[in-house]
Amino acid sequence: MISTKDIIIKIGNSGKGKELSKEDLNKLQKHLFKMYRDIEAVCNLHGIQICLAYGNVIGAMRHNGWIPWDDDLDIHMSRQDYELFLSKFASELPSQYKVSSYLSEGGSCARFAKVIDKSTIHVPLTSDKNEDSGVYIDIFPIDNVPNQKALNNIRRVWSYFLMYTASSVMQVEAKSETHKKFLFTTTDGRINWWFRQVWGYIFSFASSRTWHKWIERFAQNKKHTGYMHVMADLAICYREVPEYYYFPFRQIELPEIGKVNIPNKFDEYLTMSYGDWRKIPDESEKWHHYVSELVIPEK
Numbered sequence: 001m002i003s004t005k006d007i008i009i010k011i012g013n014s015g016k017g018k019e020l021s022k023e024d025l026n027k028l029q030k031h032l033f034k035m036y037r038d039i040e041a042v043c044n045l046h047g048i049q050i051c052l053a054y055g056n057v058i059g060a061m062r063h064n065g066w067i068p069w070d071d072d073l074d075i076h077m078s079r080q081d082y083e084l085f086l087s088k089f090a091s092e093l094p095s096q097y098k099v100s101s102y103l104s105e106g107g108s109c110a111r112f113a114k115v116i117d118k119s120t121i122h123v124p125l126t127s128d129k130n131e132d133s134g135v136y137i138d139i140f141p142i143d144n145v146p147n148q149k150a151l152n153n154i155r156r157v158w159s160y161f162l163m164y165t166a167s168s169v170m171q172v173e174a175k176s177e178t179h180k181k182f183l184f185t186t187t188d189g190r191i192n193w194w195f196r197q198v199w200g201y202i203f204s205f206a207s208s209r210t211w212h213k214w215i216e217r218f219a220q221n222k223k224h225t226g227y228m229h230v231m232a233d234l235a236i237c238y239r240e241v242p243e244y245y246y247f248p249f250r251q252i253e254l255p256e257i258g259k260v261n262i263p264n265k266f267d268e269y270l271t272m273s274y275g276d277w278r279k280i281p282d283e284s285e286k287w288h289h290y291v292s293e294l295v296i297p298e299k
Contacts, residue, residue: 007189012290031296032073042092048081051249051261058277071289074138082141102212112232113139121295126182144221145229156238166211168200235273245269
């Protein structure tokens with residue numbers, strides 16, 4: 001079955017999605033890095049290390065900054081730092097920020113933590129406007145993974161089940177006509193929506209918040225094996241990735257942005273998830289978070 005993300009890319013890139021203007025995209029990118037610096041400042045006070053993740057690493061190493069069309073920012077933390085940040089230090093962020101995670105009151109709005117700027121408005125084309133509709137940064141924890149290939153294959157299937165179920169239950173809870181209308185513009189989208197809807201109803205005996213707690217509990221592995229993974233990254237979920245691919249984080253300096261951290265073996269790290277990451281993708285393969293409303297107040 002085609003993933004929801006691939007369907008959204010296909011629909012959006014077919015002309016049904018409206019890209020941000022260059023001016024708005026530039027404003028969004030600058031604001032995201034301001035948020036990154038605010039998170040970094042709190043983390044530095046408490047010895048917590050963060051680094052750029054995924055497409056932002058491609059931007060740093062291929063474009064010496066941002067991927068020109070990129071409209072989001074992702075962060076990695078070790079599991080230990082992730083838990084410390086969420087449980088003790090996230091409250092020290094400036095007051096306009098809300099942290100959504102499995103530890104948050106009301107639960108998480110994703111399978112990983114988000115830092116949302118409540119002073120902004122950011123409404124994806126596939127979503128309804130709500131209290132979490134602000135510019136956000138995703139935080140992905142890096143977990144220890146057992147060095148047991150056969151058992152990891154089983155764990156991978158179970159993690160796919162947990163994450164698919166959590167997002168399907170979220171779809172049922174959201175009751176978003178906007179999301180439904182967007183997906184129903186294609187046959188693949190309709191099939192995807194109905195399958196998730198039925199699956200979500202079946203497993204809605206527990207709330208999405210509860211499913212997210214189960215996901216986090218399953219992901220955590222305190223035993224140090226020298227191998228790691230990111231459960232939310234389906235390309236490397238429960239695969240034995242050498243720890244040195246991630247740690248120690250490597251510091252680089254980018255024009256107009258300054259010093260940032262990236263994974264230690266960035267080439268190997270990016271190749272795992274993207275293949276030939278140095279190649280510029282075709283227009284039809286470029287990932288955008290198509291937005292119906294974006295408001296970033298001037299400060």
